[in-house]
Amino acid sequence: MADVARVAGVSPMTVSRAFKRDASVSDATRSAILEAADALGYVFDSTASNLRSQRTDFVAVTIPSINNANFADTVRGLSEGLKERGLQILLGYTDYDVREEERLVEQLLRRRPEAIVVTGGHHTPRTRRLLENSGIPVVETWDLPVAPVGHVVGFSNAAAVHAMVDHFVSLAITRIAFIGGDADRDTRGTDRRAGFISAMRAHGLDAGRLIAAGTPPISMKEGADAMGRLLDTMPDTQAVICVSDLSAFGALTECQRRGVSVPGQIAVAGFGNYEIAGICVPSLTTINPFPDEIGKRTASLILDVLDGKQTGSAAIAIKPVLIRRQSSP
Amino acid sequence: MADVARVAGVSPMTVSRAFKRDASVSDATRSAILEAADALGYVFDSTASNLRSQRTDFVAVTIPSINNANFADTVRGLSEGLKERGLQILLGYTDYDVREEERLVEQLLRRRPEAIVVTGGHHTPRTRRLLENSGIPVVETWDLPVAPVGHVVGFSNAAAVHAMVDHFVSLAITRIAFIGGDADRDTRGTDRRAGFISAMRAHGLDAGRLIAAGTPPISMKEGADAMGRLLDTMPDTQAVICVSDLSAFGALTECQRRGVSVPGQIAVAGFGNYEIAGICVPSLTTINPFPDEIGKRTASLILDVLDGKQTGSAAIAIKPVLIRRQSSP
DNA sequence: ATGAAAGCGCTAACAG
DNA sequence: CTGTTAGCGCTTTCAT
Numbered sequence A, B: 001m002a003d004v005a006r007v008a009g010v011s012p013m014t015v016s017r018a019f020k021r022d023a024s025v026s027d028a029t030r031s032a033i034l035e036a037a038d039a040l041g042y043v044f045d046s047t048a049s050n051l052r053s054q055r056t057d058f059v060a061v062t063i064p065s066i067n068n069a070n071f072a073d074t075v076r077g078l079s080e081g082l083k084e085r086g087l088q089i090l091l092g093y094t095d096y097d098v099r100e101e102e103r104l105v106e107q108l109l110r111r112r113p114e115a116i117v118v119t120g121g122h123h124t125p126r127t128r129r130l131l132e133n134s135g136i137p138v139v140e141t142w143d144l145p146v147a148p149v150g151h152v153v154g155f156s157n158a159a160a161v162h163a164m165v166d167h168f169v170s171l172a173i174t175r176i177a178f179i180g181g182d183a184d185r186d187t188r189g190t191d192r193r194a195g196f197i198s199a200m201r202a203h204g205l206d207a208g209r210l211i212a213a214g215t216p217p218i219s220m221k222e223g224a225d226a227m228g229r230l231l232d233t234m235p236d237t238q239a240v241i242c243v244s245d246l247s248a249f250g251a252l253t254e255c256q257r258r259g260v261s262v263p264g265q266i267a268v269a270g271f272g273n274y275e276i277a278g279i280c281v282p283s284l285t286t287i288n289p290f291p292d293e294i295g296k297r298t299a300s301l302i303l304d305v306l307d308g309k310q311t312g313s314a315a316i317a318i319k320p321v322l323i324r325r326q327s328s329p
Numbered sequence C: 001a002t003g004a005a006a007g008c009g010c011t012a013a014c015a016g
Numbered sequence D: 001c002t003g004t005t006a007g008c009g010c011t012t013t014c015a016t
Helices: A002-008 A012-018 A027-040 A046-053 A069-083 A098-110 A125-132 A157-170 A187-202 A220-233 A245-258 A275-279 A291-306 B002-008 B012-018 B027-040 B046-053 B069-083 B098-110 B125-132 B157-170 B187-202 B220-233 B245-258 B275-279 B291-307
Strands: A058-063 A088-093 A115-119 A138-141 A151-154 A176-180 A210-212 A239-242 A267-269 A286-288 A315-317 A321-323 B058-063 B088-093 B115-119 B138-141 B151-154 B176-180 B210-212 B239-242 B267-269 B286-288 B315-317 B321-323
Touching: A002 A012, A002 A027, A012 A027, A046 B046, A058 A069, A058 A098, A069 A088, A069 A115, A069 A291, A088 A098, A088 B088, A098 A115, A098 A125, A115 A291, A138 A291, A151 A291, A157 A176, A157 A187, A157 A239, A157 A267, A157 A286, A157 A321, A176 A187, A176 A220, A176 A245, A187 A210, A210 A220, A220 A239, A220 A245, A220 B275, A239 A245, A245 A267, A245 A275, A245 B275, A275 B220, A275 B245, B002 B012, B002 B027, B012 B027, B058 B069, B058 B098, B069 B088, B069 B115, B069 B291, B088 B098, B098 B115, B098 B125, B115 B291, B138 B291, B151 B291, B157 B176, B157 B187, B157 B239, B157 B267, B157 B286, B157 B321, B176 B187, B176 B220, B176 B245, B187 B210, B210 B220, B220 B239, B220 B245, B239 B245, B245 B267, B245 B275
Parallel strands: A058 A088, A058 A115, A115 A138, A138 A151, A151 A315, A176 A210, A176 A239, A239 A267, B058 B088, B058 B115, B115 B138, B138 B151, B151 B315, B176 B210, B176 B239, B239 B267
Antiparallel strands: A286 A321, B286 B321
């Protein structure tokens, strides 16, 4: 920066100002400075700026997996909402593991982000403590925790699946199965399964048709295998709710391979409203949790908090919508 | 850090060392320091460390879209390969736009990453200059540029589609169409279309069956719509090659809706070997470009360069493999 | 609109 | 194995 200042015939301080949006520098001076910088191949050094100004313009985000279109949609909504203010996302993956989340959160907080967004409301005690003491806005998403750390933008996974069970029962479908993960690793998956069980019990129905499909995330293939086991062991099942559209699609293909008619012999429902659910044949009944909306609302919440417009903790409830399609009556 | 040092009864320098992996600090001292830090709620400040040590432990990565399983696989492979060395990925999305890539690359370089990985070998002149002058290892992926900026880990998109055309021609299928983007925005898509055209011409065949499916990225729905137009306008087409598995799957569903038999009436091929290609009915013939392998090889290349084990520019060619499945004879 | 002085919190370099 | 000194490249603060 000193070199640029020398070439442009100004002080380093003026060069610094020329690289900011709103700083008061005359147009002539600024263009001379930017020209000098370009000629010298100078690239602004954020690391020094970050230290001195105590601002990094990072927003830390943790998602379970990069390879999931739902979370990717949330990150995209978030990213776009934050970009206009010059905030950049610092992304990390927890691999559906709260221990990994703990390591990740600590690592991310060291980078001094302006805010942190985590997926889900289940954390290790230490993660919780780190978040609480971080001194920055914390947003939990994709869940509605009973005792949130800070702000919340999400929905109840259990309630959403509960609504799907209610829907089937209203159609006089009562022998309903659930395909999901076999571990408690994916806390959203566990919540969905819990919603299934509580809904079945609320209707006085058998909640025992649970098929474990593997460790999260459940792939299409695992969904197909689980459907095979369901058809083999409980052939009188009338409907199956899958933990995600991906496993539901896999289940659907298994029916196609076996010549089992959907929804004629068995109805299939998914979760997430992935693109595939709307286009596959038959199209999949599912629940839309509005992943992009979660991202957008989180972004504007963060901006409001950083601007001081939002004081106190916000709890923004997204209302998932059940989408009836061809895979169910 | 000074506070922690005081509580632990050591100098700040010793605290600094205690937070590093390999630094020489006695076990007793280190645990006392970490205990004091925990009691005080101290979180290490990377911003200061980054400035002083001139190391950020960031590797910058640009991908066209976060919402693409192929690129996500590459990022995952990369991320895992770099994690063990404490390198963290700083990710940005270009939205399939070289102008956006330019903005992004400049922004990322300001953060002083240890290396930068970009998707593709097509850039604006200024992006190229920024990369060349960055002074850090540059890796272009998912392409085999004629004049690389630095290192390369990728494959020829044109050659891969050329091989698919050759495959069909060897089966005496000659009336072949291509479904892809209508703009030159997605450079990989453009390269694939170019490979289709040159292959058809090399066989003396009509390369005019081109269906424009929309602006990249091409969705499943756009693939379905494009297939509809193909069936309406060129019903004697024997095979269609799609720019990606997602559009190919959409095309497949359109055939299902219309009662057009695949591969009986028309063969369908995709690109990318997405999970869906292996499980849908009929399963999709496609090309596997080994996205995770690209990520892993890129990670180990970067580590070698940073260690000084790799001098000069590496050009690592990944060999895509054609996978024959049920959607083609 | 521009400049001078001081310092952000850590660590390289050197010493012991 | 531990400590001392100086400074990374910006920007805050206060001037003018």
